[in-house]
Structure formats: structure tokens, C-alpha cells
Amino acid sequence: xxxxxxxxxxxxxxxxxxxxxxxxxxxxxxxxxxxxxxxxxxxxxxxxxxxxxxxxxxxxxxxxxxxxxxxxxxxxxxxxxxxxxxxxxxxxxxxxxxxxxxxxxxxxxxxxxxxxxxxxxxxxxxxxxxxxxxxxxxxxxxxxxxxxxxxxxxxxxxxxxxxxxxxxxxxxxxxxxxxxxxxxxxxxxx
Numbered sequence: 001x002x003x004x005x006x007x008x009x010x011x012x013x014x015x016x017x018x019x020x021x022x023x024x025x026x027x028x029x030x031x032x033x034x035x036x037x038x039x040x041x042x043x044x045x046x047x048x049x050x051x052x053x054x055x056x057x058x059x060x061x062x063x064x065x066x067x068x069x070x071x072x073x074x075x076x077x078x079x080x081x082x083x084x085x086x087x088x089x090x091x092x093x094x095x096x097x098x099x100x101x102x103x104x105x106x107x108x109x110x111x112x113x114x115x116x117x118x119x120x121x122x123x124x125x126x127x128x129x130x131x132x133x134x135x136x137x138x139x140x141x142x143x144x145x146x147x148x149x150x151x152x153x154x155x156x157x158x159x160x161x162x163x164x165x166x167x168x169x170x171x172x173x174x175x176x177x178x179x180x181x182x183x184x185x186x187x188x189x190x
Contacts, residue, residue, distance in 0.1 A: 001028040001185050004080045006088035007035050011042025012170065013086035013107060013177055018049050020178045028185045031078040034071065036090055058090065068095035075100065081188065084181060085139065089118070092139050104139040105184070107177050109169045111135060111151055116144035121166045124156075131155045132165075134172045136180045150180050 003021070007014045014033055020026045032052040035042045046053035054074060061067040072095060075083065085092075085106040092104060110120030111133030117123070124132035133153040138146035154172045156165055 001082065001189060002031045002078060002080050003028045003082050003084055003181070003185075004031050004075055004078065005033050005084045005086050007033060007040065007042035007086050008037050008089040009040050009042060009087050011035075011040065011045040011087065013173055014042050015045045015049065016174045017084065017086065017178055017181060018046075018051050020182070022049070026178060026182045026185060027189070028082075028181070031080050032074075034074070036088070042087070064093045065095050068093050071096055072099040082181075082184065084177075086177070091143065094141070097139070097141060102138065105149065105180070106137055106139050106144070106146070107173055108135045108137065108144050109166075109173065111153060112137060112144055112148060120144075121169050122162065125160075125162050125165050129156060132169065134169060134176050136176060149184070150176060152176050 005014050005017060018030055021028055021030050030051055032054055033042060033046045035053065035055045036057055038055050038057060043053055043055060058064060058067045083100055083104040085104065108120055110124055112135040115123040131153050133151055135151045136149045138149065140146040152172050154169050
């Protein structure tokens with residue numbers, strides 16, 4: 001089972017997943033990290049982990065379709081079975097969705113359908129909800145609307161700041177995402 005992980009920024013979920021793969025607790029091969037930001041910290045993490053990685057940016061292409069066509073060629077070349085989005089901040093377009101239908105998953109830092117979009121943690125905090133959470137879901141043509149695979153609730157504590165709440169949400173991601181990826185890999189292999 002070959003995985004590709006897509007990230008745009010810090011890459012902390014990428015690192016957690018890669019370490020689990022390298023330790024053998026997820027029975028998959030990391031084909032590569034793809035990063036759409038050439039200066040992203042995720043690429044530095046990939047180098048430290050000796051993980052194969054590629055990077056190109058949408059602005060280098062005439063269209064999103066051309067950008068995704070190159071991505072599909074890269075995925076096909078490496079025989080990728082599952083795409084794992086880990087802080088990939090681009091909306092997946094029709095070219096990639098059609099080529100890998102049902103084979104792209106994402107992690108979202110809120111308990112969907114609550115607080116979809118880029119600022120899930122901040123939006124939940126500002127709304128003053130007593131809890132939010134983390135969701136792993138399949139990617140479809142909407143924004144955080146794909147079929148939910150698993151979720152976990154994260155309470156908002158009385159003395160939470162946005163930073164402490166965000167830290168606990170991320171900790172929940174680091175626990176849930178490897179678990180879900182491991183289960184999916186095992187299910188697909190059967």
C-alpha cells in the first residue's frame with residue numbers, strides 16, 4: 001500500500017504519520033510528501049525524516065487543471081493507493097478528484113459539520129462552544145463535506161486560551177489520524 005501525504009505548511013501531522021510508517025505501526029509505504037509551498041516547514045521535516053518529497057506551486061501553471069494533471073502523473077508514477085491530506089490548504093479540484101475518487105482523505109480541526117473551512121479552531125473558539133473536535137473524512141467536491149470516517153470530541157476548558165485550545169486539538173489530531181490511516185490501510189489490504 002503506497003501513500004502520498006499532501007501538506008502546505010508546518011507539516012506536524014505529516015511528521016507524526018511518517019514516524020508511525022517508519023516505525024512499522026502503519027503497514028504502508030510513504031511514496032512521498034507533496035507540498036504546494038516551496039518554503040514550507042513540511043519540506044524541512046521531510047528532509048530530516050529522509051522522506052521523498054516534491055514541491056511545485058499552482059502559480060507555476062496556466063490553470064488548476066494543469067497543476068492537478070501534473071499531480072496525477074506524479075501519483076500514478078509512484079503507484080499511490082491513498083492520498084492523505086495533512087494541512088493541504090488547496091481545494092482539491094475535479095482533475096484530482098476524478099483520478100483518485102474515494103482515495104483521498106483529510107483531517108479537519110473541528111467536529112464536522114460544525115466549523116468547516118480554513119479557521120475551524122478559531123471559529124469554534126470564538127463561538128464559545130463547550131467542545132469542538134477533530135474529524136477525518138473522505139474528500140469530495142465540497143469544503144469539508146465528504147463522508148466522515150471518524151471523529152473525536154475535544155472539550156473547551158474554562159481557562160482555555162485560543163492557543164491552549166488549539167494545542168489540544170492538534171494533540172487529538174496526532175492521535176486520531178494515525179489510527180484512522182492504519183485502519184484504512186488494513187481494510188484496503190484485505
